[in-house]
Amino acid sequence: MPGQSYTKEIHEFWNTVKASFIPKLSETAVDLWFGELEILSFQDASEENNNSEFSLTMGIPSEFKFKIIQDKYLKEIENAFLNLLGLNVRVNLVYTGSPVSAETLSSTVIGIPLNQKKEEPEPKKESGLPDYNFEYTFENFIVGSTNKFAQAACVAVANHPAENYNPLFIYGNSGLGKTHLMYATINRMKQNNPKVKIIYTKGEDFTNQMISCLANKTMDDFRDKYRKCDVLLIDDIQFIAGKTSTQEEFFHTFNALFEEKKQIILTSDRPPRDIKTLEDRLTSRFEWGLLADIEPPDLELRIAIIKKKAEQVNVAIPDEVLTFLGENLRSNIRQIEGAIKKLGALSFLSGKEITMELAKECISELLGGAEPVSVTVEKIFGAVCRKYGVSKESITGSKRNKDIASARHISIYLIRELTEMSYPSIAKIFERDHSTIISSCNLIATNILKDPMFSAEINDLKKEITG
Secondary structure (H helix, E strand, O other): OOOOOHHHHHHHHHHHHHHHHHHHHOOHHHHHHOOEEEEEEEEEOOOOOOOOEEEEEEOOOOHHHHHHHHHHHHHHHHHHHHHOOOOOOOEEEEEEEOOOOHHHHOEEEEOOOOOOOOOOOOOOOOOOOOOOOOOOOOOOOOOOOOOOOHHHHHHHHHHHHOOOOOOEEEOOOOOHHHHHHHHHHHHHHHHHHOOOOOOEHHHHHHHHHHHHHHHHOOHHHHHHHHHOOEEEEEEHHHHHHHOOHHHHHHHHHHHHHHOOEEEEEEOOOOOHHHHOOOOOOHHHHHOOOEEEOOOOOOOOHHHHHHHHHHHHHOOOOOOHHHHHHHHHHOOOOOHHHHHHHHHHHHHHOOOOOOHHHHHHHHHHHOOOOOOOHHHHHHHHHHHHHHHHHHOOHHHHHHOOOOHHEEEEEEEHHHHHHHHHOHHHHHHHHHHHOHHHHHHHHHHHHHHHOOOHHHHHHHHHHHHHHOO
């Protein structure tokens, strides 16, 4: 039972929650406010509240931080437990230090007494990144057919900057691994050359920094920062589109770096030609080098990612559950990561091994309204049965007359196309060998190429099923 104190799992859950605050507060701020928090106990509070709730008691020795966290962050911490891990946790904060006088407290700013000389802050790193972020490396980036070109391009650029692919422009939907590749490239470059001067920022941050420098009349500093680096990486470059002054500044920055043979790496959610209100001169420059797209992971890659992510957080998932998750979690890698964390939390809290039932419970909310594979399969059977006047029992049964066999082949093909279910999983539905399923898919695919009328028929079925 999770009432034990100081369990490894609870500390891992807390680390996940803390990390979720970094994008909003920065790593330094998270360490400042939450670094001294100590887990004192974690208990099941469901009996006293008659619902599935847990009580987490944490202590902190700083009275100043205690008051700030209690007033400003406590509710956000509870929400993070719920949203990230599916845990309804009531957080109790306890002050564990010596009492501090009101006079001392009022004369303190972020833990530093005002009558003491404040230490000079360390110079801000140009890149805005730690020297190494081993959470995102080429070694732990899982490669599949939908991302191998982008991954290979990043490896080539990391090993030989500005030699062949400059600029490198990576595009794809959110949550598919573009930022992972950016961090991995930075790590590899710094491993190869610790003195390399790298700047990483986001398109929106580039705009905000420029506006701030314009207001403070420090544009020379801004230009020195961005035009005197060895490598410039900008994530989500599409956010500079429509901003005339920002595009003008970036145009000159791009030219300066390119002429000096400095590497430029950009990411976007779409290719340059599809970024509306992006100036033509920037569009053409973005296309000077190499364009590499990342597509949503296919079924095999999703299963590989799920397996790897589960291993990283010590969650044991049976093969049939891996397949089920891979077939249903089709949005992006962030959705997959969220599912694994929540599944691990549910297993730990219930004391049960991960089963298909637990997996179904876990992903029901994470699907966010997306249609489960089982629903799509039933829609396929319904559409095929209506179209060809046969029953579902006949399609999945053993009868082999021409009409039923044709409807069976079409049903198998559509299930594979619209759900990406694995061949063995489809075989279970029809109680057949997976090689038979492959044969049916190949037969329909061949007929589609040969017969335009049949191709139109299949497309009409797809439209009816998908709406």
